[in-house]
Amino acid sequence: MEIGLFTFGDIGTNPQTGLTVTAPERLRNIVEEITLADQVGVDVYGLGEHHRPDYAVSSVAVALAAAAIQTKNIRFTSTVSVLSSDDPVRVFQQFATLDGLSDGRAEIIAGRGAFIESFPLFGYDLDDYEDLFIEKLQMLLEINKQEHVAWPGSKHTQALDGLGVYPRPVQDPLPIWMAVGGTPQSAARAASLGLPAAFALILGGEWARLAPLLQLYHQTGHSSGQDPSRLRTSLNAHAFVHETMEKAMDIYYPAHSARMGELGRERGMSAQSRETFTAFCGPRGGYFVGGPTEVAEKILAAHEALRFERIMLQFGVGVIDHRSMLDAIEILGTRVIPEVRRGLAKCS
Incomplete structure (x- = not known):
């Protein structure tokens, strides 16, 4: 099982320090965080x-x-690339370029995204939400298969009459995953296409609620005649780790509550209380937050039930705070990941 990290690069006011984090500062911090993650074995x-x-x-x-x-081993992925409002040719070229720079460590997770700002920004109609994604995903997959693409084009994509798409990636083919936001239709589509699927567990609840979707994914893939080795799954969840559960929650909750509260107000949802947050951090909750042992044990328990590969x-x-992020990454790499590896070895 692979263990990874992801972020959207949140910026704005730190609710604990009152200091404002700008986009240039956050981007530079992200590079430093990735470099450390590589060093500690993530x-x-x-x-x-996002376009917000x-x-x-x-x-x-x-x-x-x-x-x-600046790194040697860590793999890179989008979480996600909003394919519906982009050009599949450019998405492929950008990640093929990243694949070359990293010597074969790039991947794409293609999805619709959780926000809609990119649609008007790039001139797309939300009424075409479903058709845009399906057509552009199919085009991206064809580009990934062959250097010279015979793509007929239609309403939402241009025709490619044997044109070459360059550069080609080091990996052949470039790994492409599909983001699954929690609907049976998305899980079944990913499986029928033989694509690895990233299942998002974003709004809390219990991680066990994804079990029927993963089961549907594997059943659909099997009935579609897909190679079982291609049917890989990932669990994507909110998380944070520090020296103790109390320390992790004290750092994570203010930031998490502020951001989720902002998003909730946009969408007409009520704010999440500290009690609810704490419950979601429990052994079966959807937030992987705690000290090293709590987080490792939750990962192992979820893996035992859901059998994801990542x-x-x-x-x-x-x-x-950037220092707190670096501390958390170091704890994840030096304490959580080794404990998870030991637990997996005992079960094998």
Whole structure:
């Protein structure tokens, strides 16, 4: 099992210090965090694409490329690339370039995204939300298969009559995952295409609620005749680790509460109380927050039930002090990951 980190590059006011974190500062901090994650043995690092004033990352491949030449082992992925409002040719080229810079460590997680700002920004109609993603995903997969692409084009994509798409990646093919936001339709589509699937556990609850979706994914893949080795799954969840559960929650809750409260007000949702947050940090809750042992034990328990091949932990929900982020990454790499590896070895 791979253990990774991801962030959206949250910016704004730190609720604990009152200091404002700007986009340039956060981007430079992200590069430092990725470099440390590589050094302490984190397997994967992901950045999510957004086009809002509260996130620093709109160009995932560019930001990851800044870290690619400073690292040796860690893999890079988008979490996610908003394919619906982008050009599949450019998405492929950008990540193929990242793959070259990193000597074969790049991946794409393609999805619709959790926000809609990119649609009007790039001139797309939200009424085409579903069709845009399906058509552009199919085009991206064709580009990934062959250098010269025979793509007929249609309403939302241009025709490619045997044109070459360059550069080609070091990996052949470039790994492409599909983001699954919690619907049976998305899980079934990813499986029928033979794509690895990243299942998002974002709004808390219990991690066990994803079990039916993962079961559907594997059943659909099997009935579609897909190679079982291609049917890989990832669990993506809010998380934070520090020396103790109390310390982790004291650092994480103010930032998490502020950011989720802002998003909740936008969407007409009520704020999450400290009691609810604490419950979601419990052994079966959807937040992987705690001391090293609590987080390791929760990862092992979730893996035993869901059998995912990767877990991606979103440490930076809200604006958190950079020093605290570095401390958390070091604890994850030096204490949590070894404990998880030992637990997996005992079960094998």
